[in-house]
Amino acid sequence: MTPSYSGFLGRLDWDALPITGLIQNPNANEIVANAAAAIVLVGVFVVVGLLSWFRLWTPLWRDWLTSVDHKKIGIMYVVFAIVMLARGVLEGVVMRAQQAAGPGDGFLEAEHFAELFSTHGTIMIFFVAVPFVFGIANYVVPLMIGARDVAFPRLNQISLGLTVSSGMMLMVSLVVGRFSTGGWTAYPPYTGAAFNPGVGPDYWIWAIVVSGVGTTLTGINFAVTIYKMRAPGMTFMRLPMYCWTIICSSILIVFAMPPLGVAALLLAADRYLDFHFFTNDLGGNMMNYANLFWLFGHPEVYLLVLPAYGIYSEVFATFSAKRLYGYNSLVIATMSIAVLSFTVWLHHFFTMGQSALINAVFGIATMLIAIPTGVKVYDWMATLWRGRIRFSVPMLYGLAFLMLFVIGGLSGVILANPTVDYQVHNTLFLVAHFHNVLLPGVLFGLLAAYNYWFPKAFGFRLNEVWGRVTVALWTIGFLLTFMPLYFVGLMGMPRRSFSYDDPSFHPFMMVAIVGALVITCALFSVLIQLWVSIRDREKTRVPVGDPWDGRTLEWSIPSPPPPYNFAIIPTVTDRDDFAAAKDKGAAYPTPDAYEDIELPRNTGIGFVLCVLSGIWMFALVWWIWWLAALMTVLMILAVIVWTFDDSTELTIPAEEVRKDHEAWLARVHGEKAVDRDFETSPENRGLARPDLEAVT
Numbered sequence: 001m002t003p004s005y006s007g008f009l010g011r012l013d014w015d016a017l018p019i020t021g022l023i024q025n026p027n028a029n030e031i032v033a034n035a036a037a038a039i040v041l042v043g044v045f046v047v048v049g050l051l052s053w054f055r056l057w058t059p060l061w062r063d064w065l066t067s068v069d070h071k072k073i074g075i076m077y078v079v080f081a082i083v084m085l086a087r088g089v090l091e092g093v094v095m096r097a098q099q100a101a102g103p104g105d106g107f108l109e110a111e112h113f114a115e116l117f118s119t120h121g122t123i124m125i126f127f128v129a130v131p132f133v134f135g136i137a138n139y140v141v142p143l144m145i146g147a148r149d150v151a152f153p154r155l156n157q158i159s160l161g162l163t164v165s166s167g168m169m170l171m172v173s174l175v176v177g178r179f180s181t182g183g184w185t186a187y188p189p190y191t192g193a194a195f196n197p198g199v200g201p202d203y204w205i206w207a208i209v210v211s212g213v214g215t216t217l218t219g220i221n222f223a224v225t226i227y228k229m230r231a232p233g234m235t236f237m238r239l240p241m242y243c244w245t246i247i248c249s250s251i252l253i254v255f256a257m258p259p260l261g262v263a264a265l266l267l268a269a270d271r272y273l274d275f276h277f278f279t280n281d282l283g284g285n286m287m288n289y290a291n292l293f294w295l296f297g298h299p300e301v302y303l304l305v306l307p308a309y310g311i312y313s314e315v316f317a318t319f320s321a322k323r324l325y326g327y328n329s330l331v332i333a334t335m336s337i338a339v340l341s342f343t344v345w346l347h348h349f350f351t352m353g354q355s356a357l358i359n360a361v362f363g364i365a366t367m368l369i370a371i372p373t374g375v376k377v378y379d380w381m382a383t384l385w386r387g388r389i390r391f392s393v394p395m396l397y398g399l400a401f402l403m404l405f406v407i408g409g410l411s412g413v414i415l416a417n418p419t420v421d422y423q424v425h426n427t428l429f430l431v432a433h434f435h436n437v438l439l440p441g442v443l444f445g446l447l448a449a450y451n452y453w454f455p456k457a458f459g460f461r462l463n464e465v466w467g468r469v470t471v472a473l474w475t476i477g478f479l480l481t482f483m484p485l486y487f488v489g490l491m492g493m494p495r496r497s498f499s500y501d502d503p504s505f506h507p508f509m510m511v512a513i514v515g516a517l518v519i520t521c522a523l524f525s526v527l528i529q530l531w532v533s534i535r536d537r538e539k540t541r542v543p544v545g546d547p548w549d550g551r552t553l554e555w556s557i558p559s560p561p562p563p564y565n566f567a568i569i570p571t572v573t574d575r576d577d578f579a580a581a582k583d584k585g586a587a588y589p590t591p592d593a594y595e596d597i598e599l600p601r602n603t604g605i606g607f608v609l610c611v612l613s614g615i616w617m618f619a620l621v622w623w624i625w626w627l628a629a630l631m632t633v634l635m636i637l638a639v640i641v642w643t644f645d646d647s648t649e650l651t652i653p654a655e656e657v658r659k660d661h662e663a664w665l666a667r668v669h670g671e672k673a674v675d676r677d678f679e680t681s682p683e684n685r686g687l688a689r690p691d692l693e694a695v696t
């Protein structure tokens, strides 16, 4: 701590604003930084302006910000993830442009480039992939297991609040001060106070700590939800594959996030209180950081990709009109991957000085993960085999995934060999590898989920044509951007460097920038698809709720579902219970009696904690101690006051449930069932005709 910064605003001053840099030193680098800040500010003005113009503040507060409905929380998570994705992609493009500018120094300063890969990586992992994965899970899991909500609905709202406030911190770091230059892993000594005395690493630390708390709570929430809230009869061996992957992923969170939080807090202790956990003098050791970080970091990538596996399992089964092949082996493979993911973290520092024996052990452990993954790929292909395949958008993502992900997985096996890793671990080969698993693996899966479950959430289908265009753009863009990196990496081009002088790298960088621009088009295409779909929504409504001839419980209720999800909690007798019911002609039963339904009542606690924790983080970053103390007190008070609120339940009378449900059943019986061949036509109102040609 430097006492000279004990002033009212800590170390905050005019130099923190990017415009100061621009005035003092107008160049391309400063223009890029200021443009980014301006985009944030314009974004805020546009959103505030639109909300005021359309008088949306009240409905926003009443229906969304205070809602504890898992469906709405899920949607808010996904919206947040897509906003952050836009920022992350643009940063990727700026980095590619810098290197495409050719050998020499390009237009960015080294510091700025370092900030870019640090925010880009941090955002993509913590604020795109994680919220997107758990946004989809929030929406889908309770519906799939026949529940009315998650186990702890209010905790769920708090998790969202903490994630959003940390994401907003990253946005603020564009406008006030500068973000870390230490990469998404924030290794000391690069992020230690001696090397990096500014605010950057502190932005990273608090964003990670607070969002980490939110994510840990989500992990607990979903593990408990799937353990305890399954509908009667839904044994674990009848659990949809997607829910299996979410429960594994939740358990990974519970074990993996705390080490990250601890690592970040110890780093904070080093930086704020002059401790020496990770410095080489006074007894510290930065390898402690590397171990803690990757004890989290490796499981993290499986926590992201397992849910994508789950999504593809559902998508392949539905669009092949077949039961998922090898369910038991898929369950075992999922659990094996989850367990193995904790045994391989050392492959992230093969080159940092442990013995050859240790490297060999961890190399082999890493390669073992290819076995359960291979089982999965086999099962998916067997699911497709002789199925009645429909090439809908989620299925196209699935096929792109199958082909491209295998390449990414194989390059991972190559890297698992320590001798090879010695050559390429710090080159663009590694960057190619992890983008190869993160894009076709995680992101394509999430986009498939978005297309697959959108009609469930909003009651109408997304536009097919634009959906296909989007898949094509993502696929082509991915190939052009990242395949060249494998080659240029093998040629020795290092990662994380803002310049290079070997002209033979340049042509590869030119291909990669074209690819990055195609990916930008893909991003726009996602938005165009959404806009076109909203415009044409009358033609694509699917009120009955089953547009794809789905197999699991979420398709057996109206689209969009009522707040309580199920008028009557179903009793499950089969895996793929809804498909089995349709086969037997027993889908859409008329219940004998209805009951009152209790739902959690709205609360503002998540929003309040979001705002308070946001200010708290900002105060800590800028050393505004009085404000940090005040926010700590207010957060504790808010939670205490909130626990005294005992009117937390809301009852929906049986009569109202009956009216709504009967109206929907009447609609089901009045609607014409549509053959699968007309799935994408306006005739598809969400009542699927049993598929007679299907092989099951």
Ligand code: HEM
Residues within 6 Å of the ligand: 088, 089, 092, 093, 095, 096, 117, 118, 120, 121, 122, 124, 125, 128, 129, 182, 183, 184, 185, 431, 435, 438, 439, 442, 443, 481, 494, 495, 496, 497, 516, 519
């Ligand atoms: C949209 C196109 C994308 C482009 C053009 C892009 C580009 C880049 C670039 C240039 C780097 C710096 C590489 C280096 O020199 O080390 C990078 C790093 C990274 N990217 Fe991306 N990326 C994209 C999408 C994604 C996505 C979708 C994810 C995750 C879901 C992701 C996750 C990461 C991570 C974790 C890093 C490492 C950051 C670090 O080393 O600190 N990227 N990306």
Ligand SMILES: [Cu+2]
Residues within 6 Å of the ligand: 297, 298, 344, 345, 347, 348
């Ligand atoms: Cu790893």
